[in-house]
Amino acid sequence: MSLIVNGEAVALPSDPRVSLLDHLRETLHLTGTKKGCNQGACGACTVLVDGERILSCLALAVQYEGRSVTTIEGLAGENGLHPLQQAFIEHDGFQCGYCTPGQICSAIGMAAEAERGVPSHVSADLTAAVALTREEVQERMSGNLCRCGAHNGIVDAIRATVAAEWAA
Amino acid sequence: MSIVDTVKQGAQGLVQGAMTKLVPLAPDSWIPGGVPDPLIQHKHGLIGTSVSRLDGPLKVQGGAQFAAEFRFENMAYCALVYATIPRGRITAIDGAAAEAAPGVVLVMSHLNAPRMNKPPAFGSSPNGVGPADLTIFQDDRVHWNGQPIVAVLADTQEQADHAAALVEVSYAPEPSTTSLAGAKANGIAQGLFMGQPLLNEIGDAEGALAKAAVKVDATYRTPRHNHNPIEPHAATIAWVGDELVIHDASQMVTQQAQTLGEVFDLAPEQVRLTSPYVGGGFGSKGLWDHQVIGAAAAKMAGRPVRIALSREGVYRVVGGRTLTEQRVAIGASADGRFEALIHTGLSVMTPHNNMPEPFILGTRAGYACPNIKLQVEVAQMNMLANTFMRAPGEAVGTFALESAIDELAEALAIDPVELRLRNEPDKDPTTGLPFSSRHIDTAWRDGAARFGWSDRGAAGTRREGEWLVGTGCATGTYPYYRMPGAEARITLRRDSDGVRALVEVAAAEMGMGTSTTTAIVAAERLGLPLDRVEVAYGDSAIPGAIMAGGSQQTAAIGAAVIAAHNALVAELLTLAGNDSPLAGLSAADVGSEEGGLAKLDDAARRESYGSILARAQRDQVTVTKAGTPPLELMHWSMHSHSALFCEVKVNAVTGETRVSRFLGAFDCGRILNAKTAASQFRGGIIMGLGLALMEETQFDERNGRIMNPSLAEYHLPVHLDVPEIDVIWTDIPDPHTPMGAHGVGEIGITGVGAAVANAIYNATGRRVRDLPITLDKLL
Numbered sequence: 001m002s003l004i005v006n007g008e009a010v011a012l013p014s015d016p017r018v019s020l021l022d023h024l025r026e027t028l029h030l031t032g033t034k035k036g037c038n039q040g041a042c043g044a045c046t047v048l049v050d051g052e053r054i055l056s057c058l059a060l061a062v063q064y065e066g067r068s069v070t071t072i073e074g075l076a077g078e079n080g081l082h083p084l085q086q087a088f089i090e091h092d093g094f095q096c097g098y099c100t101p102g103q104i105c106s107a108i109g110m111a112a113e114a115e116r117g118v119p120s121h122v123s124a125d126l127t128a129a130v131a132l133t134r135e136e137v138q139e140r141m142s143g144n145l146c147r148c149g150a151h152n153g154i155v156d157a158i159r160a161t162v163a164a165e166w167a168a
Numbered sequence: 169m170s171i172v173d174t175v176k177q178g179a180q181g182l183v184q185g186a187m188t189k190l191v192p193l194a195p196d197s198w199i200p201g202g203v204p205d206p207l208i209q210h211k212h213g214l215i216g217t218s219v220s221r222l223d224g225p226l227k228v229q230g231g232a233q234f235a236a237e238f239r240f241e242n243m244a245y246c247a248l249v250y251a252t253i254p255r256g257r258i259t260a261i262d263g264a265a266a267e268a269a270p271g272v273v274l275v276m277s278h279l280n281a282p283r284m285n286k287p288p289a290f291g292s293s294p295n296g297v298g299p300a301d302l303t304i305f306q307d308d309r310v311h312w313n314g315q316p317i318v319a320v321l322a323d324t325q326e327q328a329d330h331a332a333a334l335v336e337v338s339y340a341p342e343p344s345t346t347s348l349a350g351a352k353a354n355g356i357a358q359g360l361f362m363g364q365p366l367l368n369e370i371g372d373a374e375g376a377l378a379k380a381a382v383k384v385d386a387t388y389r390t391p392r393h394n395h396n397p398i399e400p401h402a403a404t405i406a407w408v409g410d411e412l413v414i415h416d417a418s419q420m421v422t423q424q425a426q427t428l429g430e431v432f433d434l435a436p437e438q439v440r441l442t443s444p445y446v447g448g449g450f451g452s453k454g455l456w457d458h459q460v461i462g463a464a465a466a467k468m469a470g471r472p473v474r475i476a477l478s479r480e481g482v483y484r485v486v487g488g489r490t491l492t493e494q495r496v497a498i499g500a501s502a503d504g505r506f507e508a509l510i511h512t513g514l515s516v517m518t519p520h521n522n523m524p525e526p527f528i529l530g531t532r533a534g535y536a537c538p539n540i541k542l543q544v545e546v547a548q549m550n551m552l553a554n555t556f557m558r559a560p561g562e563a564v565g566t567f568a569l570e571s572a573i574d575e576l577a578e579a580l581a582i583d584p585v586e587l588r589l590r591n592e593p594d595k596d597p598t599t600g601l602p603f604s605s606r607h608i609d610t611a612w613r614d615g616a617a618r619f620g621w622s623d624r625g626a627a628g629t630r631r632e633g634e635w636l637v638g639t640g641c642a643t644g645t646y647p648y649y650r651m652p653g654a655e656a657r658i659t660l661r662r663d664s665d666g667v668r669a670l671v672e673v674a675a676a677e678m679g680m681g682t683s684t685t686t687a688i689v690a691a692e693r694l695g696l697p698l699d700r701v702e703v704a705y706g707d708s709a710i711p712g713a714i715m716a717g718g719s720q721q722t723a724a725i726g727a728a729v730i731a732a733h734n735a736l737v738a739e740l741l742t743l744a745g746n747d748s749p750l751a752g753l754s755a756a757d758v759g760s761e762e763g764g765l766a767k768l769d770d771a772a773r774r775e776s777y778g779s780i781l782a783r784a785q786r787d788q789v790t791v792t793k794a795g796t797p798p799l800e801l802m803h804w805s806m807h808s809h810s811a812l813f814c815e816v817k818v819n820a821v822t823g824e825t826r827v828s829r830f831l832g833a834f835d836c837g838r839i840l841n842a843k844t845a846a847s848q849f850r851g852g853i854i855m856g857l858g859l860a861l862m863e864e865t866q867f868d869e870r871n872g873r874i875m876n877p878s879l880a881e882y883h884l885p886v887h888l889d890v891p892e893i894d895v896i897w898t899d900i901p902d903p904h905t906p907m908g909a910h911g912v913g914e915i916g917i918t919g920v921g922a923a924v925a926n927a928i929y930n931a932t933g934r935r936v937r938d939l940p941i942t943l944d945k946l947l
Contacts, residue, residue: 017326026325031237032230034447036398037479041879044398072230081228089224092847095679097227098399098447104228122888135888142886145879147398147448148679149851151890 006074053109271327314484359524380499399447527565570922615833638931644919655712681844719911726906727795823943852916
């Protein structure tokens with residue numbers, strides 16, 4: 001019984017009530033993934049599971065046996081920060097930094113959804129290829145709350161990196 | 169408040185009153201800020217440029233450690249049980265099932281909690297920051313619906329949460345007041361703020377209003393708000409010997425440590441409180457019941473404790489902004505000169521705190537008018553103590569005042585920008601003090617040009633498909649503050665490349681950019697490159713007391729660093745001795761530049777810090793100094809301003825409002841870091857969009873329970889609600905403040921509610937005076 005976190009196999013909790021979020025934070029001490037509401041309303045706990053974004057507070061850890069979880073701690077590579085992490089710094093896409101890991105993981109998952117052609121509420125044509133316009137990024141990131149009001153910088157950082165890559 | 173506290177407040181008020189009378193008469197040069205800070209003239213350094221946050225790499229990798237992310241060996245987790253009645257007594261607590269549940273370490277209530285002193289309530293002593301004038305877990309009294317009454321400790325959070333659900337509590341309810349009508353019926357009283365009555369009367373405002381050629385007179389309402397930082401309040405706590413160690417999320421580290429010390433009868437040095445990162449605060453990250461409960465439980469259990477409030481717990485334990493009902497009446501001559509300005513009304517607080525929402529503060533220095541009446545009265549309800557929330561007073565007061573000015577502009581058929589400029593005062597209209605720096609006219613003109621204000625049409629005349637389009641404007645305002653108590657400790661250490669500086673201040677970083685800005689300012693003042701300066705903060709072991717509140721932290725730190733730098737220069741001159749090129753010079757003759765000291769009018773006479781220390785055979789030198797008392801506040805009327813422009817689109821079918829454009833033009837002294845200041849302005853504006861359109865803490869008037877204690881039901885602006893927000897600033901330094909700067913944390917939210925409401929009026933012809941402006945009010 002194990003799950004893969006940032007490329008390493010780790011044990012699952014013995015208590016089936018433990019959420020993936022609490023397992024990451026309290027057992028594995030990967031506290032980069034944040035708890036903002038513990039009820040799926042804020043997005044601070046967003047992680048990538050096999051490349052898809054999920055809310056880890058609404059996920060029981062034992063459900064993810066054998067799955068590959070990427071957290072904010074797993075994004076930077078040998079050559080330094082992930083381009084989106086660097087863009088968040090340059091565009092000041094955060095103030096307190098608490099929602100930031102969730103925003104970054106969510107944006108990476110969001111760009112992959114767009115690449116797969118998943119439409120959003122603001123997509124005019126549900127079958128067309130997705131263009132990550134400002135409005136599309138705003139809509140698709142609206143599940144990630146920010147109270148410091150760094151929204152402009154977050155969207156700019158996303159559009160300058162992961163959205164631009166996809167658009168290219 | 170107790171009688172003792174009221175007397176104390178009165179005494180403080182008297183001293184302040186005497187100072188208020190004497191200080192304005194003193195010559196400028198005696199006053200801090202009388203001689204401009206030399207950094208104001210220093211224009212080619214880092215100040216004002218765009219510097220990325222120094223803690224950015226840590227934050228984007230999840231490496232910044234927040235309060236609930238510290239760990240202790242053998243730590244237990246805490247869950248709380250909240251009262252379900254607004255007032256009464258606890259008659260029984262059945263904790264047997266909880267105690268028998270797996271992993272449970274302790275079930276603590278007033279029945280078994282250790283004896284603790286009442287935390288000194290906020291404002292009752294210089295560093296008292298208790299949440300209310302109440303003891304915690306010491307008796308069977310229930311004071312609000314949601315009060316924490318039982319704490320359960322267990323080996324894991326899951327076990328604690330489960331066991332807390334098993335606790336049975338019985339109550340004997342007592343009569344309570346939980347409705348606004350009931351609170352008013354119980355009687356209203358004059359509101360006090362910082363010990364002073366929230367009351368100004370100049371001339372005969374009612375008489376002048378009656379005689380005015382044109383007048384408006386209306387009532388505006390604003391609801392309760394919660395701060396909702398994304399990081400819920402939490403503390404990780406351990407008793408190490410007889411020392412209390414608490415890793416907290418705090419806007420006021422020293423004050424919280426001292427208040428906790430008073431609760432547990434500890435000397436100041438026995439409490440160590442750290443708060444390196446705070447996941448948003450906005451006024452809420454102070455001392456509430458949970459830190460006291462956590463510390464008591466840790467003491468009782470003999471184990472370290474993590475107490476991390478659930479999101480619901482934050483709403484139950486941490487107070488927010490209270491509601492207001494405000495009357496604004498303005499009488500004007502036909503050419504728009506104000507003859508009467510009345511801003512009065514009611515705010516609600518509790519029997520156990522003293523915090524009227526001071527919504528007249530921004531009006532006091534707002535507009536020239538010969539007849540003014542301003543007053544905040546208070547009624548009491550049985551509810552969680554309300555508290556400071558971003559721009560307490562101004563955030564909601566400007567909604568009423570600036571909406572009324574828009575209504576008056578409409579009645580006069582004068583452009584609302586022009587109407588404001590026409591009533592610009594040449595001195596503070598209520599105190600008579602000169603303004604230290606007021607360039608609001610520049611902000612208005614620059615903002616109007618950039619926004620394209622002149623394209624505006626009459627109300628209800630622009631339509632794009634099913635969207636009604638309109639623009640509105642408003643003035644924002646927030647005072648410059650600087651609180652006493654700040655100290656700075658500067659240490660210069662010699663290394664192979666010269667010296668490194670460590671600047672320590674007992675400040676808090678909630679994302680404002682304080683640590684970065686402090687490093688920038690210290691580097692410029694010391695004449696060192698930014699990468700040779702380290703800033704330490706967020707630790708009660710650092711001397712002095714600084715609050716991240718009142719938008720005053722940067723000024724408080726700035727003044728303390730000025731004082732410490734002066735002391736450092738004097739100390740270095742002593743160390744330099746007779747063999748130095750600086751020999752014989754006094755501290756007043758020299759300044760810092762390029763890694764050393766130089767004679768001010770003869771830069772050739774200089775010596776590097778490293779050289780001075782080396783000759784003196786010293787590895788380092790440390791000085792600690794407090795900033796000057798903030799007497800400048802009594803000598804000048806000191807305020808920041810903004811001119812706000814908003815464009816909205818209101819759906820003619822659904823009533824939905826979308827903010828399509830927003831511009832803030834700010835007059836906030838010299839901007840220190842363009843990147844982080846812009847984010848503070850935008851962040852405030854976005855919180856203001858929430859205040860305008862969606863935010864409301866829903867309070868059940870039947871039983872005093874908050875009904876929407878979650879981020880799903882308390883609506884915040886999300887990405888799709890936030891347009892690209894344009895911000896510009898005058899960048900004119902205030903000659904009487906450290907660095908020429910004003911605070912920028914709170915000004916952003918002020919005025920936004922009115923700018924949006926005024927734009928909605930221009931789009932629809934509908935005037936909404938009741939926040940938030942949800943679609944039902946526009947159908």
